[in-house]
Amino acid sequence: QSVLTQPPSVSAAPGQKVTISCSGGSSNIGKNYVSWYQQLPGTAPKVLIYDNDKRPSGIPDRFSGSKSGTSATLGITGLQTGDEADYYCGTWDTSLSVGQVFGGGTRLTVL
């Protein structure tokens, strides 16, 4: 069971918008930055969003991130079939011992 909670799957039609939630607690999301990673089938993860809402160079502005309290959200607009992937949120947890924690992952299907 993951420390951060994500929906197992989301789906939407091409061109539509989808949001993926990530719920945590006061020892992780509540006090640390959140990052989001995209893992296309058979490939390594890639960072999409860091520091809650910042995009690395090369990541289109169709991808956005936000954080409020102990939850974070990834938004994807103008969905494309190439966006079909697993998406993970991640952050630092500073409860008993420091470590990076991830959500269980959300499978995005573009119908």
Place this chain on the structure above:
Amino acid sequence: EVQLVESGGDLVQPGRSLRLSCAASGFIFDDYAMHWVRQAPGKGLEWVSGINSNSRSVGFADSVKGRFTISRDNAKNSLYVQMKSLRPEDTAVYYCARMSTTTWHRGYFDSWGQGTLVTVSS
């Protein structure tokens, strides 16, 4: 271009040891903390261990603490993880990942290798 290439994955029996390596290129290795993150077959990501750019501080997930050791050789642009007393639940693809800062417990994973598969089975 940042490149991280893992090696050393293999099929090993429970209780045995294995050492993974990650060769880095395309950036100044000394300037970044480094990590190992694993993914069991069909499962999500699990952080394993991290090390500061200068090797002075390291961290481990509770699931591997006392069994895994992380190290780096900045002269060789290489990251390692020594895994002992391996268990079937350690079976996973192990990714080498670069941290965005010099400190292992700050920042985000800005680059990832393609991973190396470790299978622990009798």
